[in-house]
Amino acid sequence: MSNGNEALYQQRLARYTAAMRNEKPDRVPVRPFAAEFAGKYAGFTNQQITHDFSKAFEAVLKCCADFDWDAAVGNMVYVWTGLTEAAGLKYYLTPGINAPANACFQYLEPPDEAGAHMKEDEYDALIADPTAFLANVWMPRVSRDVCAPGEPTTFRNNMSWLKGGLAMLAYFQGFGVQHERMRRECGTVPAIMGCLKAPFDIIADKLRGYGLLCMDLYRRPEKVEAACEALAPHMMHYALAGADPDKRIPISLWLHRGSVPFLSPAQFERFYWPTLKAILLELHRRGHQVLFYAEGDWNPNLKYIAELPDRCIVYHVDRGDPFEVHRAVGHKFCLSGGLPNELLALGEPDEVKAYCKKLIDGLARDGGYIMDAGAIMQDDPRVENIRAMTEFTREYGTY
Amino acid sequence: MDEQQAPMRPPGCCVPWDERRAECGELQGDEEVAQRVWEDVDQLGWLYIWSCLIAF
Numbered sequence: 236m237s238n239g240n241e242a243l244y245q246q247r248l249a250r251y252t253a254a255m256r257n258e259k260p261d262r263v264p265v266r267p268f269a270a271e272f273a274g275k276y277a278g279f280t281n282q283q284i285t286h287d288f289s290k291a292f293e294a295v296l297k298c299c300a301d302f303d304w305d306a307a308v309g310n311m312v313y314v315w316t317g318l319t320e321a322a323g324l325k326y327y328l329t330p331g332i333n334a335p336a337n338a339c340f341q342y343l344e345p346p347d348e349a350g351a352h353m354k355e356d357e358y359d360a361l362i363a364d365p366t367a368f369l370a371n372v373w374m375p376r377v378s379r380d381v382c383a384p385g386e387p388t389t390f391r392n393n394m395s396w397l398k399g400g401l402a403m404l405a406y407f408q409g410f411g412v413q414h415e416r417m418r419r420e421c422g423t424v425p426a427i428m429g430c431l432k433a434p435f436d437i438i439a440d441k442l443r444g445y446g447l448l449c450m451d452l453y454r455r456p457e458k459v460e461a462a463c464e465a466l467a468p469h470m471m472h473y474a475l476a477g478a479d480p481d482k483r484i485p486i487s488l489w490l491h492r493g494s495v496p497f498l499s500p501a502q503f504e505r506f507y508w509p510t511l512k513a514i515l516l517e518l519h520r521r522g523h524q525v526l527f528y529a530e531g532d533w534n535p536n537l538k539y540i541a542e543l544p545d546r547c548i549v550y551h552v553d554r555g556d557p558f559e560v561h562r563a564v565g566h567k568f569c570l571s572g573g574l575p576n577e578l579l580a581l582g583e584p585d586e587v588k589a590y591c592k593k594l595i596d597g598l599a600r601d602g603g604y605i606m607d608a609g610a611i612m613q614d615d616p617r618v619e620n621i622r623a624m625t626e627f628t629r630e631y632g633t634y
Numbered sequence: 635m636d637e638q639q640a641p642m643r644p645p646g647c648c649v650p651w652d653e654r655r656a657e658c659g660e661l662q663g664d665e666e667v668a669q670r671v672w673e674d675v676d677q678l679g680w681l682y683i684w685s686c687l688i689a690f
Binding site for chain 2: 365437469
């Protein structure tokens with residue numbers, strides 16, 4: 236290991252973790268969630284980085300080497316479509332297969348009851364035994380190859396489980412190597428470790444679809460609540476399985492349908508928040524911090540977020556007013572993000588710098604702020620704007 | 635929250651050791667080793683299914 240990069244790594248780790256504790260580091264850390272941007276910057280198509288994770292890893296390493304970022308995600312595109320193809324998952328639009336090679340991958344939510352991955356009368360089966368439901372009912376429905384119990388098995392069924400499992404093992408082991416390379420070759424800290432979702436989001440994203448779930452909120456609200464409660468222990472166990480054993484790097488939490496206008500505050504309070512809050516409190520009790528990626532506008536829910544203990548989460552701002560977030564919960568949690576993605580895509584470097592100044596002046600005065608765009612960076616930010624964000628924060632964000 | 639609240643198959647478990655243990659009859663060696671390794675590998679199966687749901 237290069238001593239220079241190890242010293243840099245330790246310096247950046249100290250900076251990143253101090254900010255996440257809502258303390259004042261030596262300067263504002265820069266931690267972009269750079270997804271397809273990294274691939275484009277490194278000269279790859281979206282198909283190449285989505286379908287060949289070694290290229291996605293290389294792209295991130297190139298960004299880490301070229302930009303002075305404190306922390307980065309080993310592969311922010313994350314979904315490796317080699318794996319989803321091996322498992323036969325049907326709910327993807329995959330670049331180069333059923334989408335153009337330079338399109339970003341997309342999820343396809345069930346459009347109607349006939350296409351739902353969980354039918355309206357299957358809540359009880361999910362609640363009774365979630366893992367068995369997933370293996371016996373959900374997987375056969377979402378995979379081209381997996382057979383349901385009772386159906387004649389097929390060669391494709393058998394190979395799908397085998398190839399999917401081995402592919403996942405290879406990919407997850409690859410992440411360990413990637414984190415080590417980021418540290419050794421670039422002195423860059425992994426931004427997140429482990430993954431959490433809200434139980435309600437899982438029902439919306441992967442089981443019922445958002446539209447059908449909205450109907451369920453009125454037709455069978457008790458079932459929705461019970462399903463969230465049945466999923467919650469599994470969500471927490473999954474988050475812990477990938478979490479940083481040293482408890483310095485936060486677990487990522489990608490929030491989808493809890494924001495306005497997807498749910499009203501009353502629906503949020505009844506259906507979304509109780510199980511998610513319980514998971515967050517338990518992770519906090521165990522010493523883990525969570526990166527609360529508030530995708531969309533979550534400001535109407537800030538009064539609930541404020542119920543969490545100090546430093547329980549790092550609150551990432553996407554479309555909400557970052558200054559309102561700071562007034563409401565800045566004394567409790569580190570904030571990150573808030574830089575509009577459209578500015579990075581369409582603005583000029585001087586405009587980016589001016590917005591970064593506004594964010595640093597408004598959010599970072601007492602520490603507890605990490606520079607980043609509001610949303611994950613797909614392939615539209617201009618390179619000169621990413622450079623402007625990084626360099627300005629370096630110069631101006633010093634304490 | 636108690637991780638073991640789930641009614642039938644707790645988080646991290648696909649085929650419980652008790653189910654496998656009942657098939658074995660009298661064990662000829664160390665049950666603790668057999669159970670621990672069974673559960674470690676069993677968890678990989680759980681991780682696969684739940685990763686498909688949560689992360690992919």
